[in-house]
Amino acid sequence: VSVSGVHVLQVVSGCEWDDETEEVKGFTQFAYDGEDLLELDPKTFTWIALRPEAVIAKLRWDADKDLREFYKTALTQIYPVDQKKYVKYGRSVLLRTDLPSVSLLQKTPSSPVSCLATGFYPHRASLVWRKDGEELHEEVDHGEILPNHDGTFQMSVDLNLSSVTPEDWTKYNCVFQLSGVKEEIITKLEKDRIRTNEVKPSNMTVLVTAAVVALVLILVGAAGFIVYKKKKAISPPSCQ
Missing domain, CATH: 3.30.500.10 (MHC class I-like antigen recognition-like)
Incomplete structure (x- = not known):
């Protein structure tokens, strides 16, 4: 040696x-x-x-x-x-298993739908999109497993829907599987389940907007009437 x-x-x-x-x-x-x-x-x-x-x-x-x-x-x-x-x-700790909450997120109607699983433990887990029960490998983007502040983990997988018709949405599922746990968490791709940044106007918002528009029109009309009266008051009398 x-x-x-x-x-x-x-x-x-x-x-x-x-x-x-x-x-x-x-x-x-x-x-x-x-x-x-x-x-x-x-x-x-x-x-x-x-x-x-x-x-x-x-x-x-x-x-x-x-x-x-x-x-x-x-x-x-x-x-x-x-x-x-x-x-x-x-x-x-060795035998601890925490199941996550699973959400569907979408920034805009044209953005991919992101399936987010957060709060699971341990970190040995899988998250996939399936169509008709078959795992998808195309049109999907897998994110990394990231730690949460409480010691649990989170992960996400995006699905590109640009070529998917609304009629075919029911064929897609997001499936989470935690190591050591037999049961899967299956989340169906449904429009009502998706949380988005798009804000839909409420009835109250519509009423408030209409009231503001009406008030603006009234103020504009009043201002025009006042200007008209002032011009009429200072105009010289016509000669006959």
Whole structure:
């Protein structure tokens, strides 16, 4: 093994625990410059040289009783106890599933319809548009999964409706699927479901607008009448 220059020594050590069978498998491996070097046999707690250059280290470590006892204690006692403790503490997070609210958004009548799913956890999820039950890969634009301020996530996928007739809208669905949850959240493409920036005038708005227009006309007429009266008052009498 070359020792000149800069080199990287890597070590990974831990255990795998089967919570159903309670079986625990410990492991420790060393690598040098990205290549496997030494591996600990978890049954005999002796070292396996994975490269010829590691044979000397293997013999030395096998003869070190304190080192063997250290790894034996770590792999059979310390690591399993810590892992079970952390799994217990983190179970609420590891098994947590939050379903999102799904909305259909559109900026203008000619813009794509965006299907937005927000508030889901974990981030392993999919959001697609389907037509007649088949996932669409064209005329769609997938957004990235983004974090929310509360630790949940959001994502969106846009559907271009420029070539879709209103009669075919009922064939389209936005489908959200959260990893580990069998049920899908299906949102049908319906005009009444779409939230848009377009503001429709209410009856009150129409009445107020009409009243303002009428008031303006009255003021213009009154101003014209006053001007007419003033001009008539100052005009000289006609000669006969």
